[in-house]
Amino acid sequence: MKKQVLISLFLVTSVASSYAQVSTPLPHREGQGESIPLTLQQIKDSALHNNIAIRNARLSIEAAQQQRKEAFTKYFPNVSGTGLWFNANKGMAQTTVNPSEMISPELGASLAQMLPAEALAALGNPISISMMKNGTIGSLMAVQPVFAGGQIINGNKLAKVGEDVSRLQLQLSENEVEKTAEQYFWQLASLQEKMNTINAVDTLLRDIYKDVDVAVRAGLAMRNDLLQVQLRQNDIQSQRLKLQNGITIVRLLLSQYCGLTNSQFTIDNSQFTIDNSQFTIDNSQLVAATDGVANHCQLSIVNCQLENLPEYQLLGKQVEAANLQKKLAVGQNLPSVAVGAGYNYHNLLDNNHTFGMIFATVSVPISDWWGGSHAIKRRKIEHQQAQEQLADNAELLKIRMQNAWNGVEESYQQLLLAQRSIEQAEENLRLNRDYYRAGTSKMSDLLEAQLLYQQSLDKHTDAFADYQNKLLEYKQATGQ
Numbered sequence: 001m002k003k004q005v006l007i008s009l010f011l012v013t014s015v016a017s018s019y020a021q022v023s024t025p026l027p028h029r030e031g032q033g034e035s036i037p038l039t040l041q042q043i044k045d046s047a048l049h050n051n052i053a054i055r056n057a058r059l060s061i062e063a064a065q066q067q068r069k070e071a072f073t074k075y076f077p078n079v080s081g082t083g084l085w086f087n088a089n090k091g092m093a094q095t096t097v098n099p100s101e102m103i104s105p106e107l108g109a110s111l112a113q114m115l116p117a118e119a120l121a122a123l124g125n126p127i128s129i130s131m132m133k134n135g136t137i138g139s140l141m142a143v144q145p146v147f148a149g150g151q152i153i154n155g156n157k158l159a160k161v162g163e164d165v166s167r168l169q170l171q172l173s174e175n176e177v178e179k180t181a182e183q184y185f186w187q188l189a190s191l192q193e194k195m196n197t198i199n200a201v202d203t204l205l206r207d208i209y210k211d212v213d214v215a216v217r218a219g220l221a222m223r224n225d226l227l228q229v230q231l232r233q234n235d236i237q238s239q240r241l242k243l244q245n246g247i248t249i250v251r252l253l254l255s256q257y258c259g260l261t262n263s264q265f266t267i268d269n270s271q272f273t274i275d276n277s278q279f280t281i282d283n284s285q286l287v288a289a290t291d292g293v294a295n296h297c298q299l300s301i302v303n304c305q306l307e308n309l310p311e312y313q314l315l316g317k318q319v320e321a322a323n324l325q326k327k328l329a330v331g332q333n334l335p336s337v338a339v340g341a342g343y344n345y346h347n348l349l350d351n352n353h354t355f356g357m358i359f360a361t362v363s364v365p366i367s368d369w370w371g372g373s374h375a376i377k378r379r380k381i382e383h384q385q386a387q388e389q390l391a392d393n394a395e396l397l398k399i400r401m402q403n404a405w406n407g408v409e410e411s412y413q414q415l416l417l418a419q420r421s422i423e424q425a426e427e428n429l430r431l432n433r434d435y436y437r438a439g440t441s442k443m444s445d446l447l448e449a450q451l452l453y454q455q456s457l458d459k460h461t462d463a464f465a466d467y468q469n470k471l472l473e474y475k476q477a478t479g480q
Helices: 002-008 010-014 040-050 052-075 105-114 117-122 151-217 223-258 284-296 310-331 368-438 443-477
Strands: 078-087 093-097 127-131 134-147 336-346 353-363
Touching: 040 052, 040 151, 040 223, 052 151, 151 223, 151 310, 151 443, 223 443, 310 368, 368 443
Parallel strands: none
Antiparallel strands: 078 134, 093 127, 134 336, 336 353
């Protein structure tokens, strides 16, 4: 009988070992399609590797890294090249020149002696001049910002904050995926353990059936007792069918969540085997498991640093980002200074001409100050809001720590009570079976004792799974 009871207690010894397993790839049997039973750590590793939320969070980090690198390029000169070729229907520069207006009387007398009359007559007519009908222009410029109101420096800092935020969001996603995967794991472990309990109870009922059948044949018991046992066996078969369906659904959910290709996997129970000599579980195992957490973070949460929590760090990054946004708003309304150099080429006057130059620019926003002053005030308000949100949520995080610790303590006490209930239910079942054999108890009393025994096993299984989930919630709530 103790061996049957111990089937449901196998999970107790796994408190430490379930969190200390080494991450390994999901194993497969040589030459077989059936997968080897998976451990909790393998389930969590698979979820962290394959879950869509984690993949998206990692892609967000890569995008934030590229944005940070993009912001860093603003420290360097902005180099640009320009080329232009044109062909107009007429010259862009046109004018008319009258030579006679430019010739002085003395020069006219000299030309009259040197030039023939026809040439002198031509000098009296206006001459039309047209230039730049077509041409080519090219330039290469490099502009180096000298002062931009801190926009480049603060922009780089803001990009770095964005990358940090992406990493913290990945950590939160990992915590959530790990929590969900472990909840699925313990749900499946509970269902499988309840199936073990059903098998143990079915064996017990078959033994009772044999005893009653012998008693009925000998005329020592009524056939109605045998029918009651058969009805209870039918109920057990109904429970078995529901458990099988539940196990199938949870396997499918866990397989989809963790990206497993084989949904027919099982939980590795080999590490939970307990022999009969260990029927009385040493409670120090569980105490040590919880004390290991308690030593790091006492009930008062004094030793727990909020800075270790990704949620608190995210709030801090929001404050930092709001402060940088405020500085950027100020910088956009300050003068900007830049220096540059360029090399130019053109052939506008039908000859190739090149030249270099250096220059400096100063840009002063004037009318933008009207709207910019309001933008600065708005950023200051947003910064103040972020600071107040940080202070408020810090208190909520402390309350969450305390509540998580209370959950660990409560679930641990429930586990101890469930353990004691198994011992009491087993003894009650043994006594009622002896009483029935002695003819001093009814079959209904024996079956009631069997039902209480089965319920105590199931409650212990649920209590242990709940304890494991509460322990993980507490570790995540305290940033461990």
